[in-house]
Amino acid sequence: MSPSVIKNLILFILILATTGKPQQQVLYQPTDEIFINPERGFYTQLTTYNTQSPITLSSLNNIKSQGRSIILRMYYLTNFRNVSLSQAMLTMIANDFNTIRQAGMKCILRFAYSDNIGQPDAPLNIILNHIDQMKPIFQQNGDVILVMQAGFIGAWGEWHSSTNGLDNVASRRAILFKILDALPSDRMVQVRTPKFKQEIFENVNPIPPDSAFMETYYTRTGHHNDCFLASWDDYGTYTDTTAEKQYLSDDCLFVPMGGETCNPSPFSGCDNAVYQMRRLRWTYLNAGYHPTVLNNWTVNGCMNDIKRSLGYRFELLEGNYTNSLKPGDTFDFNLKLVNQGNASLFNPRDVELILIEKNSGQKYVCKLPVDPRHWKPNDTTELNFQIGILNNQPLGNYDLFLNLPDADSNLHFNPSYSVRVANLNLWDAQNGYNKLNLELVIDTTSTGTPYSGNLFFTPLIISSVDDQINELINEQNELKLKSFPNPFNNTTKILFKVGNSSNITLRLYNLLGEQIDTLINDYRLKGSYEVNLNAASLTSGIYYCVLTSENSSVATKIILLK
Structure with a gap:
């Protein structure tokens, strides 16, 4: 018997002797599989000049089929160098975000006025006005913004070659701070060189x-490099290459790093590329540029390693869990995992345990008080919690899952935005959960310890903010409206209550406020009703059901997942 097996056996005996509860150890097998995950990996750039090329759902679905979850959305505002943005431009930007959300993706965002050196950019007052115009759109759609690049100044928005004299610290600071103020406070911005950040904040320290993650301007400012591996100083990206790379290595533990390669060079070979991406915490990379560099990585055998390592890559190692208890008892949870990726998460994300009863399918959730943005590359993390089982918990056999969903309520229940771990045979694609290979038996005969804390498994009820608002504004029970299940796949029930006999309408709208269908338009007596909604012809996304009577109107958000 190997020493490791003996050690684990002794640990199991000690746990059982100490707690008096049956424990189960689970060892997890890693995988080298390359798979799609949110907020990391190679991206595709989609460029538009003014309103010429709105994003289409088919183009995003094609990109996603190639294993990519992010795009770089590049807007050249060449028609607006000296005027406000048109309503058509603002509408296209808002529509693009809705399409990105429908596709289950996120975007890196950049705006510029010039696509080459010598082409004009815009004056500072115009830029600041444009950011003000877009602020409501950014605030509403922060959920699908992975990160925003500072942009706006000079050729390609890379903060050089300005025709309006914006190549200075004061102008750069004004634009950066304006963007940070326009975005939701939990979203970050990237600047083109480390020197820019150091000069703007007058701080050379990481x-x-x-x-970290305190949502100050400094802790929300990250980095991008669009001449990665081009030369010793990446064509002027660094003024002091040695010192600034060390600065990035430390700073980018907590802020994003990404960009594109610039040209083949003695520095762009496999060994150095893999080393630099690991050292500088790279999360994303352009899948289309530079083609020679990317092709060399494929020919020389490192491309798959790069695909696996961009961003985070969480691998479960082992778990020790209570596997039998009775209602009201304590569930002991211990899980070890390692981040095998180059970088950490930088946007908020929840960590949940999900129990699913095998026969009924009823789900119970416990949100763990932990921030996965601190799961650093190369570090092993141990999650160790005691969790209560409700006194009225139904008896039965339960499967245990780890869920790493997006923290934003718009995306929380969409499996396209949940993180998959790098282990064999754990991924539940339909729910976006990672199975922990534990069957928990809850019955009245088990021995255990009564729970006295405040961390519980509770029934998982998926409801939107709109449902909660409806409960508040309908105290007179004039109208009530909800749907189940929600989110749903193709079919759901719309449940509504009419407080006073009235002519009522029930209509379906998309996120743009466009009416999709009229489900009911007739006279209804006081009472409760339901109608089946078949959404087989609709695309995945967020919709609204609006119920209107002669005296009031209520709405509820429904989420279609296919």
């Missing part, structure tokens, strides 16, 4: 660990 973010201290105890200040």
Whole structure:
């Protein structure tokens, strides 16, 4: 018997002797599989000049079929160098975000006025006005913004070659701070060189660990490099290459790093590319540029390693869990995992445990008090919690899952935005959960310890903010409206209550406010009703059901997932 097996056996005996509860150890097998995950990996750039090329769902679905979850959306505002953005431009930007959401993807965002050196950009006052115009759109759609690049100044929005004299610290600072103010406070912005960040904030020190994710301007400013591996200093990206690479290595533990390669060079070979991406915490990379560099990586055998390592890559190692208890008892949860990727998460994300009863399918959730943005590359993390089982928990056999969903309520229940771990045979694609290979038996005969804390498994009820608002505004029970299941796949029931006999309408709208269908338009007596909604012809996304009577109107959000 190997020493490791003996050690694990002793640990199991000690746990059982200490707690008096049956425990189960689960060892997880890693995988080298390359698979899609949110907020990381290779991206495809989609460029538009003014309103010429709105994003289409078919183009995004094609990109996603290639294993990519992010795009770089590049807007050249060449028609607006000296005027406000038109309503048509603002509408196209808003529509693009809706399409990105429908596709289950996110975007890197950049705006510019010039697509080459010598082409004009815009004056500072115009730029600041444009950001003000777009602020409501950014605020409403922060859920699908992975990160925004500072942009706007000079050729390609890379903060050089400005025809309006914006190549200075004051102008760069004004634009960066304006963008940071326009975005939701939990979204970050990237600047083109480390020197830009250091000059703007007059601080050459990387973010201290105890200040990370505090949502200050400094801790929300990251980095991008669009001449990666082009030369010793990446064509002027670095002024002091050695010092600034060390700065990035430390700073980018807490802020994003990404970009594109620039040209083949002695520095762009496999060994150095893999080393630099690991050292500088790269999360994303352009899949289309530079083609020679990318092809060389494929020919020389490192492309698959790069695909696996961009961003985070969480691998479960082992778990030790209570596997039998009774209602009201304590569930002991211990899980070890390692981040095998180049980088950490930088946007908020929840960590949940999900129990699913095998016969009924009823789900119970416990949100763990942990921030996965601190699961650093190369670090092993141990999650160790005691969780209560409700006194009225139904008896039965339950499967246990780890869920890493998007923290935003719009995306939380969409499996396209949940993180998959790098282990064999754990991924539940339909729900976006990672199976932990534990069957938990809850019955009245098990021995255990009564729970006295405040961390519980509770029934998972999927409801939108709109449903909660409806409960508040319908105290007189004039109208009530909800749907089940929600989210749903193709079919759901719309449940509604009429407080006073009236002519009522029930209509379906998309996120743009366009009416999709009229489900009911007739006279209804006081009472409760339901109608089946078949959405087989609709695309995945967010819709609204609006119920209207002669005296009031209520709405509820429904999420279609296919």
